[in-house]
Amino acid sequence: QQQVKQSPQSLIVQKGGISIINCAYENTAFDYFPWYQQFPGKGPALLIAIRPDVSEKKEGRFTISFNKSAKQFSLHIMDSQPGDSATYFCAARSTGANNLFFGTGTRLTVIP
Amino acid sequence: DTEVTQTPKHLVMGMTNKKSLKCEQHMGHRAMYWYKQKAKKPPELMFVYSYEKLSINESVPSRFSPECPNSSLLNLHLHALQPEDSALYLCASRGTAPEGYTFGSGTRLTVV
Numbered sequence: 001q002q003q004v005k006q007s008p009q010s011l012i013v014q015k016g017g018i019s020i021i022n023c024a025y026e027n028t029a030f031d032y033f034p035w036y037q038q039f040p041g042k043g044p045a046l047l048i049a050i051r052p053d054v055s056e057k058k059e060g061r062f063t064i065s066f067n068k069s070a071k072q073f074s075l076h077i078m079d080s081q082p083g084d085s086a087t088y089f090c091a092a093r094s095t096g097a098n099n100l101f102f103g104t105g106t107r108l109t110v111i112p
Numbered sequence: 113d114t115e116v117t118q119t120p121k122h123l124v125m126g127m128t129n130k131k132s133l134k135c136e137q138h139m140g141h142r143a144m145y146w147y148k149q150k151a152k153k154p155p156e157l158m159f160v161y162s163y164e165k166l167s168i169n170e171s172v173p174s175r176f177s178p179e180c181p182n183s184s185l186l187n188l189h190l191h192a193l194q195p196e197d198s199a200l201y202l203c204a205s206r207g208t209a210p211e212g213y214t215f216g217s218g219t220r221l222t223v224v
Contacts, residue, residue, distance in 0.1 A: 034213070043116075043202050043215035044155065089154055098143060098168055100213060102154035 003027060004092050006103025013110050019077040021106045023090035026071065030092040034100075035064065035075050038087045047088070048075070080110045116216035118203050124222045127193060133219045135186040135203030141214070144186045146178060147202040149218070155202055161186060193223045 005024045013019045023033075031052055036044035050057045050064040050073065057064045063076040077084055090103040116137045125131050135144065143162050147155035160168035161180040169178075175197075177189040186203055200218040 036215075041200075041217075041220070043118075043204075043217045045215065046213065087152075098160045098162060099157055105152070105154050107152070 002104065003101035004090055004103040006090050006106060008106060009104070010107045011109070013080045013108065015080065015082060015110055015112050017080050017110075019075075019080045019084070019108055019110070021075045021088055021090070021108070022072065023074065023092075023103050024070075024072045025092050025101075027092070027094065028071070029094040029097075030101075031095050032093045033064070033066065033073050034091050034093075035062075036089045036091060036102075038089065038105075044089060077108075080108075082110045082112055084108060085110050116203055116205055116214050118201075118216035118219050120219060121217065122220045122222075124224060125190065125193065126224055127195070129193075130189070130191045132190065133188040133201055133203075133221075135188075135216060136184055137205040137214070138184055139205060139207060139214065140183075141205035141207045142183060143206040144180065145204040145206070146186070146188050147204060147215075149200040149202055159188075190221075193221075195223050198222045 007022050034049035035047045037047045038044045048059050048062045048064055050066050052068045055066050061078045066073045088106045091100045093100045119134045145160050146158040148158055149155045157170050158172045159178040164180045175192050179187040200220050202218045203216040206213045
């Protein structure tokens with residue numbers, strides 16, 4: 001049972017364009033929603049994270065939008081660059097729990 | 113030091129071999145994790161250590177044996193592995209804040 005659903009599976013975007021990756025969850029106990037970026041042969045690196053008490057968080061070109069009532073959150077990458085080409089995982093965790101539930105991943109390719 | 117260091121980076125082992133993976137962090141994190149990641153898949157949780165005690169074992173076969181000698185070190189002992197165990201093995205640690213998940217770069221394991 002996939003606790004966090006992620007789409008699309010792959011995404012191709014032109015340089016300078018906006019990349020959008022979506023995630024949905026069912027467990028209302030989740031209260032921490034991070035996004036990880038992973039390059040081939042490397043471990044996931046925390047990109048940006050949000051808690052459900054805010055609807056949006058922006059860090060540089062990366063923005064998380066959060067819709068608590070719909071139980072959905074998304075990552076927007078503005079002005080996408082070839083160096084952003086990587087696999088992106090959304091995740092979710094509930095306070096006091098020791099496990100981080102990952103989405104299935106989105107492979108982003110930014111073409112020059 | 114804000115890193116999780118994993119050694120070795122690559123490991124090739126036969127099905128009758130015994131080997132160990134090592135993970136080290138000096139951030140004072142008291143929760144440490146082993147994840148297994150197959151190609152194009154999200155990380156799958158294997159084990160969680162909290163304050164040097166095993167708190168989660170996600171029904172991992174006994175050919176994988178974790179060990180936490182102290183608060184900075186985490187080992188994964190491997191014995192009689194199968195070719196399907198070939199994967200990227202990731203170590204992570206977490207501080208008291210949920211945002212504190214830090215992943216290592218992983219060990220790429222190939223079982224022949």
